[in-house]
Amino acid sequence: MAINLEVPKKHRALIDQAHQVAMNMLRPISRKYDIAEHEYPKELDILAAMIDGLNESGASEGAGATGVRRGEDDGEKGKSTVKNGSNMASVTSVAEMCWGDVGLLLTMPRQGLGNSAIASVATDEQLERFAGTWSSMAITEPAFGSDSSAISTTAVLDGDEYVINGEKIFVTSGERSDSIVVWATLDKSLGKAAIKSFVVTKDTPGVKVERLEEKLGIRASDTAVITFTDARVPKENLLGSPEVNVEQGFAGAMATFDNTRPLVAAMAVGCARASLDLTRDLLEQAGVTVDYDRPAQLQSAAAAKFLELEANWEMGRLLTLQAAWMADNRQPNSLEASMSKAKAGRVGSDVTLGCVELCASVGYSEGELLEKWARDSKILDIFEGTQQIQQLIVARRVLGMSSAELK
Numbered sequence: 001m002a003i004n005l006e007v008p009k010k011h012r013a014l015i016d017q018a019h020q021v022a023m024n025m026l027r028p029i030s031r032k033y034d035i036a037e038h039e040y041p042k043e044l045d046i047l048a049a050m051i052d053g054l055n056e057s058g059a060s061e062g063a064g065a066t067g068v069r070r071g072e073d074d075g076e077k078g079k080s081t082v083k084n085g086s087n088m089a090s091v092t093s094v095a096e097m098c099w100g101d102v103g104l105l106l107t108m109p110r111q112g113l114g115n116s117a118i119a120s121v122a123t124d125e126q127l128e129r130f131a132g133t134w135s136s137m138a139i140t141e142p143a144f145g146s147d148s149s150a151i152s153t154t155a156v157l158d159g160d161e162y163v164i165n166g167e168k169i170f171v172t173s174g175e176r177s178d179s180i181v182v183w184a185t186l187d188k189s190l191g192k193a194a195i196k197s198f199v200v201t202k203d204t205p206g207v208k209v210e211r212l213e214e215k216l217g218i219r220a221s222d223t224a225v226i227t228f229t230d231a232r233v234p235k236e237n238l239l240g241s242p243e244v245n246v247e248q249g250f251a252g253a254m255a256t257f258d259n260t261r262p263l264v265a266a267m268a269v270g271c272a273r274a275s276l277d278l279t280r281d282l283l284e285q286a287g288v289t290v291d292y293d294r295p296a297q298l299q300s301a302a303a304a305k306f307l308e309l310e311a312n313w314e315m316g317r318l319l320t321l322q323a324a325w326m327a328d329n330r331q332p333n334s335l336e337a338s339m340s341k342a343k344a345g346r347v348g349s350d351v352t353l354g355c356v357e358l359c360a361s362v363g364y365s366e367g368e369l370l371e372k373w374a375r376d377s378k379i380l381d382i383f384e385g386t387q388q389i390q391q392l393i394v395a396r397r398v399l400g401m402s403s404a405e406l407k
Contacts, residue, residue, distance in 0.1 A: 005321045008084035011092055018093040021047060022100025027369075030101040033220035034372055038212055040176060041104060041220060048109035085328040087259065091266035091320055098270030099277075102376045103220030105267065112173045113137040113260055113384075114181035117197060120259045121240045129236075130199055136177040138168035138226060146389040148183065149192045149403075153228065155184035161232045162198060164206075167225070170383070174224025175209050178202050182228065186244060194244050197256070199237045206231035217375035258334050261341040261384050262323040268348030268380040269317045275355040275373045276310055282359050282368075302358055309354045316344035335397040342390035345381035352377040 007015060025047055033041050097105045105111070114135025122130065144150035153166025164184055171180065179201045186194040200207060206229040213223040235242070280290060288302045296304040319340040326333035352374040356363035363370040381387050396406050 002082070003322065003325050004082075005318055005325075007092065008088060010084060011089050014089060015092050015096055018096035019099065021050075022097050026097065026100030026104050030104065030220075030369060030372065031366070033104065035219075037214060037219040038222060041107060044104065044108055048111070051108070052110065083328045084325070087262070087324040087327040088321070091262050091324040094263055095266040095270035095273070095317075095320075098267045099274045101220065102267050102271050102380070103218035106218055106221035107173055107176060109176075110134045112177055113263075114177065114179065114199075116260045116263060117181045117256045118199065118239065120256045121197070123240070126199075126236075126239065130179070133179045133199070133201075134173070134177045135179040135181050135199065136171050136173040136224075137181045137183075138171045138174070139183045140168065140170045142167060142169055146386045149195065151183055151185050151195050152188070153182065153184040154188070155182075155186055155196065155198060155233075155238075157186070157235065158232075160235055162235055162238065164198065164200065164228045164231045164233060167210075167227045169225050170213070171224045171226050172221055172383070174226050175212060175222045180207070180226065181239070186242075190244055196242065197239045198233050199239065200228070200231060200233050204231050204233065216378060217372070218379055257384065258337045259327060261337040261390075262320050262327070262333075264380055264384045265316065265320040265323070265340040265344035268344040268377060269313070269320055271373050271377045271380070272313050272316070272344075272348045272351040275352045275370055276306075276313060278368065278370060279306065279355040279358055279363075282362060305354065305358060309351045312347045313351050316340070316347040319343050335394060338385070338390045338393040338397070341385060342387055342394065345390070346387055348377040349374075349381045 025043065029041060029043055033039060094105065097108075110132065112135050114137040115133070117137055118127065118130050118133075118135060139148055139151070141150075141152060143152060153164065153168065155162040155164050157163075162184075164182060166182075166184060168174075168180075168182065174180070179199055182198050182200050183195060184198060186196055188194070208227050208229070210225040210227055213225070215223060283290065283302060283306065288300055290303045290306050291299055292307075296307045299307075319336065323333050323336040323340040326336055352370070356370050356374050359368070359370055362368055365371065385393070392406070395401075396403065399406065
């Protein structure tokens with residue numbers, strides 16, 4: 001199948017709608033909640049209700065973070081036709097929303113990364129049962145960062161329930177969500193294969209939000225430390241299959257990342273584009289015109305630098321669209337998901353900082369949002385797997401080597 005990386009016509013209305021929301025609802029309150037870090041943005045409740053309505057009506061085909069899922073019928077269709085489905089709708093709409101504000105998008109009710117995990121690996125019965133939940137995702141622990149295979153939180157089957165014990169850190173929307181997708185091991189001796197994810201409701205006895213973090217960026221989004229002490233969860237809340245397949249290894253749990261990493265890449269793409277758009281305007285006001293019909297070396301240093309930043313941004317954007325397109329068309333996209341996250345995550349940080357530099361004192365002050373976008377973008381190069389982890393995954397895929405062979 002041939003891939004066309006132009007924005008699909010069927011999604012243009014959705015993208016335009018997301019852009020209007022970003023411009024008229026998110027941008028105006030962006031600075032307010034950057035300053036008031038742990039205050040809940042009540043304005044988002046109305047917006048979340050609008051997105052819920054779009055999703056229920058089918059008009060959105062997966063607007064927002066909850067759209068990532070590979071439909072069972074896509075495989076047959078994908079053999080003969082190109083499909084632009086929920087993954088493409090999600091990354092394009094998320095990019096537009098993050099043109100408005102990354103932190104506010106991350107704290108949107110029922111649009112958490114845990115919702116993406118549920119959409120990615122839950123059974124049809126679980127999808128129906130967990131419909132309407134706002135789920136954060138808890139992976140990282142005090143003893144490790146990006147190495148998800150090092151999870152020490154345990155889940156022990158006791159009758160019809162799993163008993164979960166452990167501590168999770170850097171849980172996005174950990175306080176505001178009503179449920180958490182918790183990654184835990186069924187048996188540490190069996191290694192990666194025993195790591196499973198569980199939907200744990202916040203009202204479960206033994207679940208406690210210990211504290212909220214103060215952060216460099218995405219300050220509108222709460223980030224929590226959560227402990228689990230003998231938290232009992234129905235065994236039906238284990239996402240996907242409870243079987244431990246040593247041969248399959250970590251593949252089942254890691255499938256979540258194949259869908260969430262392009263979403264994070266899309267966040268970086270949206271935030272970086274916001275910086276580029278504003279920087280272009282500020283340069284023009286200062287008398288610097290970016291001429292797309294002339295070679296960069298024949299233009300001013302500022303214009304040449306801008307063209308370089310924009311070219312790098314375009315590479316990140318295209319890799320993100322490719323990863324989403326492959327998911328929609330039932331093609332394995334683990335390599336492309338990591339490539340998009342690695343490129344867009346790094347580009348997002350480089351572009352936003354580059355725009356601050358180009359705009360000098362205007363970029364560094366709080367008079368414009370450029371300095372905020374530079375702070376916000378940094379996390380997008382870190383969470384859902386750091387830059388170094390993504391490069392390691394890409395190298396393993398390209399060279400055909402296992403995690404044991406290439407560390």
